[in-house]
Amino acid sequence: MSKPIRIALLGCGTVGSEVVRLINEQSDDLAARVGAPLEVVGIAVRRPERHTDVDASLLTTDVQALLADDIDVVIEVIGGIEPVKSWLLTALRAGKSVVSANKALLAEAGDELHAAAAEGGADLYYEAAVAGAIPILRPLSESLTGDRIKRVMGIVNGTTNYILSRMDETGSSFSEALAEATALGYAEADPTADVDGFDAASKAAILAGLAFHSPVVADDVYREGxxxxxxxxxxxxxxxxxxxxxxxxxxxxTGDADEAIAVRVHPVMLPRTHPLASVGDAFNAVFVEAEAAGPLMFYGKGAGGAPTASAVLGDLVAVARNRVARSTGAVLARYAGLSVRPMGKxxxxxxxxxxxxDRAGVLAAVAAEFAANDVSISTVRQEGRGEDAQLVIVTHTAPDxxxxxxxxxxxxxxxxxxVLSVMRVEGKEF
Structure with a gap:
């Protein structure tokens, strides 16, 4: 068996402490899978006195000194952009492999981090950054790399899925369902990142970049909460x-003789027959459509300490095996270089x-407005209420x-x- 793989952990919150626990509890099995023992040699935290569930001798507040040590792998579970980005760039350029759960950082600077990994001959893995325990990033970048991905569509935020599921099940309002999610710990005290779609947009950027071999950042993603x-x-x-x-x-x-990609996050009306429609509570799921493989569904827990730590450990084993074999994983492919189509197009x-x-000619006048913009109507439903009526119209596909x-x-x-409500529709034609 090879010499120990030395690991530095940045952050020791809910996920980080679970990572340490699993490494300690499964040390023999992990060593057998890797071909070398896994050894945590340091844990960088801001307030060491708060972390009583890990070996105090491992704790440090000096990140740069820890990264300058003889380290093989850096596991980053802090989150945020800076100073984390600078730390990881330094580690990668020095040949230290990185495992990260930092979706915001990967969505903003993923290509820069991959370039640093290539420069240093190191690995950069981040399965835990999207959909928690669900294996989706490596299937896109490795298992399906011989196929042509047409579409990736997913529920990638558990908080919003819980809220919408409760609204559907109980008829409650958004504010009532949000209050319930907060009480249960699914929503943060400030839920903005979740309910306004920022979290999902970061994940969408990562998914799109891998699926379509093109650079995509969070700012490219159209977002509605x-x-x-x-x-x-x-x-x-x-x-x-x-x-x-x-x-x-x-x-x-496609359009105007060119191919591009569209990346968006927003609420949709989805037929209950679609596989994603049955995903309830705080679970996540990603539905992939590929030319040869056809439809594929990935489902599971998208957040939480243990599920996310499971994804981190999966990446850690892969990276550690590469270290033992003195190799690195697959290089990030950005050969397609497809542009991101604006939402309007x-x-x-x-x-x-x-x-x-509720009078004669109104429906014809409404239909004329749609026709004037070259939008075809799929279905119309009208309900009379005395002198007024409610029209519900579902369109065919048209530019947004x-x-x-x-x-x-x-x-x-x-x-x-x-105009009572406007919402996009996905799935079957009505």
Missing amino acids: ISQVTAADVASAREMGCTIKLLAICERV TPTRYHVSLDVA EALAATVEKLRASDIVSD
């Missing part, structure tokens, strides 16, 4: 045989609910900017009293 989803929206979706999910959608799109479908006067322009025209129209 779920705070405007109402109980009425959920009820309307149910009437259509749908449920509402916050999805990260990454897909190939991305083909989508809308569900639009309107309050209108054409759909948005239609809605704005309707808002300003004398025939429409109110």
